[in-house]
């Protein structure tokens with residue numbers, strides 16, 4: 001199964017959005033709510049309907065970039081948040097984006113990618129983060145599926161992968177997951193090894 005733009009766009013067209021929680025993730029909102037620098041450059045890759053971005057925008061973060069290779073959720077976000085700069089909506093493949101970011105936010109994007117791409121994901125994150133930047137968010141800590149997304153994983157495997165590239169500042173069971181995911185996801189805060 002090729003997890004390309006057509007695959008994901010069809011999911012949006014058919015309203016098969018099992019991942020979509022419909023509101024900002026409390027764990028991400030709580031973490032980002034403590035960031036004082038409202039000019040921090042933030043990337044949300046595989047953003048989908050991007051409720052976290054609407055939250056951040058309303059909180060005054062003005063440098064938030066949304067990225068998804070399906071245009072459907074980006075258009076929906078734009079129509080619901082008409083003041084949000086169109087230039088900050090990136091309708092491209094994550095692996096082709098350039099730039100440097102202070103924060104990159106992970107939520108159900110890693111698990112959407114073919115597991116063969118996990119090292120590429122980590123390497124791309126390193127390329128995109130400022131030296132003092134952070135990759136923050138949530139990763140599933142359960143097996144899930146092997147032949148289609150969401151692909152699962154576990155802490156041991158993530159530690160092995162990410163410790164090649166990052167100082168793992170936090171990787172622990174999130175205490176503020178949504179009820180449906182309670183106990184099944186890790187909150188991560190990863191800093192590039194310089």
Ligand SMILES: C[S@@+](CC[C@H](N)C(=O)[O-])C[C@H]1O[C@@H](n2cnc3c(N)ncnc32)[C@H](O)[C@@H]1O
Pocket residue numbers: 003008009019020021045046047048049050067068069070073092093094095107108109112113
């Ligand atoms: C499981 S959904 C998660 C959406 C959102 N993060 C959420 O939690 O609601 C995965 C998203 O990643 C996007 N996506 C998958 N692979 C991508 C890639 N290589 N580049 C950009 N977007 C991608 C899909 O279009 C989809 O919107």
